[in-house]
Amino acid sequence: MAVTANILVLSDEPTDKIQNCFEDENVALTKSAILDFDSLKDDIADFDLVLIQSGSNNLQGKADLLEGIANAEIPLLIVGDNPKASDIQSVPDNFCDLELRTRALSMIRLQTMKQEYDRRQNTTSLYGFMEKDFSEPSPEEAQNAILLVGNQNAIVGDVMLQLSRVAKVRLCPNADLVADELRAGNYDAVIILGAGQGDVNFRLCLDIRGDSRLYNLPVIFVLENENNREAAYIHGASDIVIHPGEMSSLFARSKLLIDQSQLRFSLQKLLKTSRPLPVTDGLTGLYSHGFVHAHMKHMIADHSSRSKHLTVASVEIANLTEINEEYGYPAGDQVLRQVGNILSLLMRGEDFCGRFNSNSFLIALPGTARRDAFIALSRVYGVTRNTEYTIAAIARPVEATIKIGLTEMLDDEDLAIVLKRAQAEGYSE
Incomplete structure (x- = not known):
């Protein structure tokens, strides 16, 4: 049975609260005693996350355990006392379910992005693109900037002290000015101080989540x-830190989210750098039909070997033939280009998108069940269907009929068959 993630839970205590937290997330939890970790070392690569419940255990004296997990390059999350709060992710013993779930899934998402980056680099190399031709973005090249919202001087100073190693921080005392500044696209994250008078900062977070450019x-x-704590997550927070008790963990939590942003940037740069090769579709700038088939072969094999969910979506311009006949092929090309731009803007960082044939695109969502893919694609669905497509030399907008469908991949399925099933199932829960 396919799962969203495989999580190893190391604990010498009952883990009912942890298990209940992930009950509806379709993850596979494997529990083991902390001291039994050595017997699992050979299988550690099969997991997407290691979760340690510290409890009464003194993890300060278990440096070998923490180092062994770090060397395996598997994300590590500690529940309870954390001896390395500035380097290792953790949640307190009294965590709320949303907190543990959000943090764990964020770490798993970063791991999924890393896997997709490696996979995409390998596929690109089949076209003659060598590793020496591409380098990771330098710190100067990536934005690596945070907008800090609030005016509590003591907390501002503490935040600045914690984040000086990870990003440039700009202070914006007035929450009313934040949305316009964020839309300029100059920030990797926003940190908000407190709920605000009358919960104004919670409402700001809802506005950010409701903006397709900032989602x-x-x-x-x-x-x-x-x-x-829980109210912040309900309003759309990616993470929360309690002042002053958890401030030592702010660096690690901010770095996790900035790493996601920089990986998204790396994936975008890989596509742009490889454009001289026949890997992109000249019209839309997305990956080409040939690259889609070559890359999906590897993605399907990877997910099948790990029993992970892989959802595939089809985005089709159903009336493209009619547009070409009425307005000419240049008009159809402009609609295709605009739809491609929308997809590249609204996809998650780990998702893969390319042009599949003359009037349709493919989106692959790695490590994502159909239910979660439906949510992830809701912005794509809304924006593509409600956009007025403008064509040069034509006064009125052109109406494009956009049809989206999605389905989960089964083992060893033919890609064309999967897309046909996606189109038949349509975009519905």
Whole structure:
């Protein structure tokens, strides 16, 4: 049975609360005693996340355990006391379900992005693109910037102190000015101090999540009132930190989200750098039909070997033939280009998109069940269907009929058959 993620839970105590937290997330939990970790070392690569419940255990004295997991390059999350709060992710013993679930899934998502980056680099190399031709973005090249919202001087100073190693931080005391500044696209994350008077900062977070240009932007709350912890997540927070008790973990939590942003940037740069090769579709700038088939072969094999979910979506311009006949082929090309731009803007960082044939695109969502893919593609669905497609030399907008369908891949399925099933199932829960 396919799963969203495989999680190893190391604990010498009952883990009912952890198990209940992931009950509806379709993840596979494997529990083991902390001291039994050595017997699992050979299989550690099969997991997407290692979760340690520290409890009464003194992890300070278990440096070999932490180092062994770090060397395996598997994300590590500690529940309870964390001896390396500035380097290792953690949640407190009294975590709320949303907190643990959000943090764990964010770490798993980063791992999925890393796997997709490696996979995409390997596929690109089949076209003669060597590793020496591409380098990771330098810190100067990536934005690596955070907008800090609030005016509590003492907390501002603490935040600045914690984040000086990871990003350039700009202060914006007025929440009313934040949305316009973020839309300029100059920030990797936003940190909000407190709920704000009348919960104005919570409403700001909802506005960010409702904006298609900002939907993916990480939002971290620094809260003085622990009772607001769950409310922040409900309003769309990516993460929260309690001041002053959890400030030592702010660096690690911010870095996790900025790493996601920079990996997204790396994937975009890989596509742009490889454009001289026959890997992209000249009209839309997305990956070409041939690259789609070559890459999906590897993606399907990887997910099948790990029993992971892989959802595939079809985005079709159903009336492209009619547009070509009425307005000419240049008009159809302009519609195709505009739809391609929307897809490249609204996809998640880990998702793969390319032109599949004359009037349709493919989107592959790795490690994503159909239910979650439906949510992830909701912006694509709404924007593509409600956009007025403008054509040069034509006064009125052209109406494009956009049909989206999605389905989960089965083992060893033919890609064309999967897309036909996606089109038949349509975009519905």
